[in-house]
Amino acid sequence: MTAVIIRTHGLCRDFTVGAQTVNALRDLSVEIYRGEFIAIMGPSGSGKSTCMHLLGCLDTPSTGDYLLDGEDVSGLDRDSLATIRQRKVGFVFQSFNLLGGATAQANVELPLVYGGESRTARADKAAAALASVGLTDRAHHLPAQLSGGQMQRVAIARAIVNQPALVLADEPTGALDTGTGKEIMRLLQQLNQAGMTVVVVTHEQEIAQFARRVLRFRDGRLVGDKNADSSDSPEHDAATAEAI
């Protein structure tokens, strides 16, 4: 059995909007193992983004526990969360979010900058990350000189440069054409096969097919947990039963 990288128990996230309380995520209990490739699916407002923010340590749960790579991160303050993100989470965004004034290499180095690493160590790691996404020859190009697919590859290199426990991709193909999107997904698949834990948030079935396990959300609840190569997990049964 491989190691559990994420374990949540009764994770809830409420937002107070005026007098109303919106339960964006309700009672999420899920385990994710090292080396998994997971797709989180659901319509907008289903709670998948909230789930991603919580898993990515960008947000803290209202109630419930969250263990990331063995560390309880549910009660941490802003700066501790930032440090956790720096060490354990790599983000890939729909709109790439590269710094326009910085070269591909400098963009990839950014997480290491906040880790306080030396310039040479940064350059070496960034070069390795760029090599693993096949962009060694574009290291000194600015984002404006790259295609959409290349920009997303740079973003992926940035996400993996620090060998995080988890790569979180939020609609990584949303700004790309279908062909390029598939290339990006294949790249994520390769990285996953090399041992990286990858979680992709998407609303496209085609994209979700790249994953081996799909978590479906609706109205803030986990309503489906399907493994591509085995039967449904116990959590899924419970969640489905509750939803019905």
Place this chain on the structure above:
Amino acid sequence: MRLSDSLLSAAASLRSNKLRTALTTLGIIIGVAAVIAMVGVGKGAEQRIEEAIQGLGENVLFVRNGTNVAGGVRGGSSAKVSLSEEDAAAIQTQAPSILIAAPTVRATGQVIFGNSNWFTTVYGVNDPYLQAREWEIGNGRTFNARETRSAAKVAIVGETIIKQLFADVNPVGEIVRIKRIPFRIIGTVRSKGETSWGRDHDDVVFVPLATAKSRLNVGERFRGRFVRDITLKAHSADLLEAAEQEVTDLLRERHRIRPGTPDDFYVRNVAQFLEARAKSERTMSMLLAAVAGISLLVGGIGIMNIMLVSVTERTREVGLRMAVGARSRDILLQFVTEAVAVSLIGGVMGIALGFGGLLAAARLADWPLIASPTSAFIAMGFAAGIGIFFGYYPALKASRLDPIIALRHE
């Protein structure tokens, strides 16, 4: 995040918006230039006073012969002579605020040594005058009592005379001709230097008062016991005004001037006069300080304004940096560094402008202004302080952004 990284990041961000950066620095440039100018003008004024006091001697007053009013025709200054050696003696003994009262006459003429000659001013004075004006003897000695009494043909010379006639060789014991009369040089006085407005204090020869009156042509008007002026030294600076009053009262009495009739002499407090002029320069300095203060304030607000715009524009960047691990203080440091960088750039340019302006003013207006390195440090300190003060709030705002909301920002 390391400081070097935040500096690089600030440099990159400033480069990407060159025009904006340039305009933002403008206020700081003017403010810092004004600080430099202010200190320069202030120091210039101070130095002039110091030089003047050094030239004059401390707590010195002059009494001159007054304007003669006869039948409605006014003669020039000193047209009528009323001051005498006895007046000086009376002031010395009867005016309690006065330390020294020294009568003087003066002549101009050629001084000749060997085949060199030099046109200079020869003062007929006794030793107390040298003490009042704080002329220190360099080589040789001052006049002794016998020389003073017997109108001996002895002279004390200034640095410029030595330079012009003796090529810097010690002239004590040499014989010079002043207005064709041979004088033995018995001493030299130490240099008082040149004033910043170009007057050479050292271009001077002293001979005993009696000698000047009997041997050199000091003017018909100063026959007998009459003198050109009386140099006074008060006991202290606080007593200058009292001294002026005592001397005025005493001389009016001695000259039998009836009440309501104007003085036939005048007392001039040169230091006070210079002080007044320095005051106007200090006012100028204050004005520059106000300009500096306002420019720096406006410049600072400009920086704050631009930084707020910059933070808003770069909200997504902030969100991304936070997502990849930037802590609040990293973001704070980044934006404060940027603000300080802008104001330091402005500071450097302001220093260049300020020093340039001072040099130009000193050259064109012949106005002694001092470009002191201290003022550059002060100005840079101001600039950095403004960067921190006005950059802090925008930076704080950026550092408190919620990464999720920041990442969604369009």
